[in-house]
Amino acid sequence: MTMVSEPASFLQVRRAQPRAVRGSVSSSAVKARVYMAMLAFACVYVAIAGRLVMLAQMEEAPSRAWISAQDSISASRPDLIDRNGEILATDIKTASLYAEPRRILDVDEAVEGLTRVLPELDQNVVRRRLDSRAGFVWLKRELTPQQAEEVHNLGLPGIGFLSENQRFYPGGPTAGHIVGSVNIDNQGLTGIEKYIDGEWLADLQSLGFASDRTMEPVRLSMDLRVQHVVRDELVKAMERFQAIAAAGIVLDAKTGEVVAMSSLPDYDPNDRSQALEKDRLNRATGGVFEMGSVFKTFTAAMALDSGAVSINDSFDATRPIRAAGRTISDFHGKHRILSVPEIFIYSSNIGTAKMMLATGIDRQKEFLTRLHLTERLTTELPENAAPLLPPKWNELAAMTISFGHGISVTPMQTAVAAAALVNGGKLLPPT
Structure with a gap:
């Protein structure tokens, strides 16, 4: 029995050893799988975090562009008034349309909706701007309230409005050559508008001291009532003599103050494109004649x-x-x-x-x-x-x-x- 029992014991030991070895290998594999899963989850989290960082960086550029655009259009201008306090030029608030192309979800939908509401926009130009990777692009400046409402109702992501100052001239062409006009960025182009820019307003705007604040009005020597009479008489004279142009000046001989000055054909400063027509130049100061x-x-x-x-x-x-x-x-x-x-x-x-x-x-x-x-x-x-x-x-x-x-x-x-x-x-x- 001794001889029988020893081999049995030997065989039992030998059979037990392989089971112990198999158990050890299985544990290592489980640990490896756990580590691999942890690494995979870590990679996923790193990818998500990286994507969030990229999105944050993408949002930063439009934000800076938006701020820059807002700063460039928020500068105020002082009212221009006549010698009696009648308003000749003032600022009013208007909405301007912009886009952040990186936020546009469907360019085709945006182009179709915008050109339907604003048919004056060129489809190719709008599509090119929305397809760009720019952070900020203008689409249309100085919208009417109705246009702004219709665009807003489209509900297009990445399309927004900025409030800006638009110059308004209540008298229209009555004193157009005197007050002058401004461009779409509210910068003086002609007349007193350009003069005050060159004297002090442009410096205030560049330093940020003219943004959304009320300034003292600029009082002119002109009398709006006299100006209206002079212009009316020139209109009648042109009709009577079938003239191509006319000019009239009322000057205070003791002070040098220009009480009225009119040159026809004139232009409406509210329509700045008229100021570019050569026949509408200010002949009172900008034209020379044999007197x-x-x-x-x-x-x-x-x-x-x-x-x-x-x-x-x-x-x-x-x-x-x-x-x-x-x-x-x-x-x-x-x-x-x-x-x-x-x-x-x-x-x-x-x-x-x-x-x-x-x-x-x-x-x-x-x-x-x-x-x-x-x-x-x-x-x-x-x-x-x-x-x-x-x-x-x-x-x-x-x-x-x-x-x-x-x-x-x-x-x-x-x-x-x-x-x-x-x-x-x-x-x-x-x-």
Whole structure:
């Protein structure tokens, strides 16, 4: 039995050992699987976290672009008012449409909806902007309240509105050339709007001191009531004489204040595209003309101021003057000797030219220079034209200039020079 039991014990031990080995291998495999599962979950969490970081970074760029756009359009402008406090220009709030292309879920749906509500938008342009990876793009500026409501009702993700200041001119074209106009970013383009930008407003806006805050209004010398009357009279005159243009100025001779200034055809500053039409330029300060017999006033003043001619002198106006192959005659001549007052009263070209010859060419040039009729006149308006002078200021040119031909100046220059003759001799810059 001893011999039988020993092999049995031996066999039992040998059978037990393989079972122990199999159990050890199974435990290692389980641990490996657990570690693999943990690693997989960790990778998933890392991927999710990375995706969240990427989304956060994607949101950051549009946010910065949105803030930049909001800053660029939120700058306020001061009201422009006339001398009596009537509003000429003011800011109103309006909505502008923008998109954040990265948030657009369905470009086709967005393009179809937007162009249906806003048919003036170009489908190709809108699609190109929405397909881009930009953080912020403009779609349309200055929407009407109805347009904004219809776009809002589309419920398109990634499409939003920014509130911005839009310039509004209650008087329309009445004082268009004076107040001027602004571009779509509310920056002055012409008139007083551009002047105040260049003087101080642009600096305040660049420093962030003009954002969404009320500023003191800018009071102009203009009287809206007088302005309306002047413009109305010019409209009637153009119709009566079938003129292509007209200009009128009311100037306070004692202060230089421009009480009214109108130039037709004018434009409505609320429609800024009209300001670009060449026929609508401000002829009062931006156009030059041969002023004709108005210049006889300056010639008479020059002759009397020089001392070469006295109020009691007379000049022979019986026959035309021949000079350099040209003939100078009177339109309604008296064909007799005229006194200095009569030369002025009857608007005699012959008598005026002879007064100039008695005074001298150099004296004429010096006197017109003192009246600022030979150089560009500086005003607060940016539209100021330079005069056209004769290429050769010889005797013939001097004679024609004496009665307003051969030299072209702006109507504003003429008004300023004329004011100096009636206010005691003070040449005041217009304001």
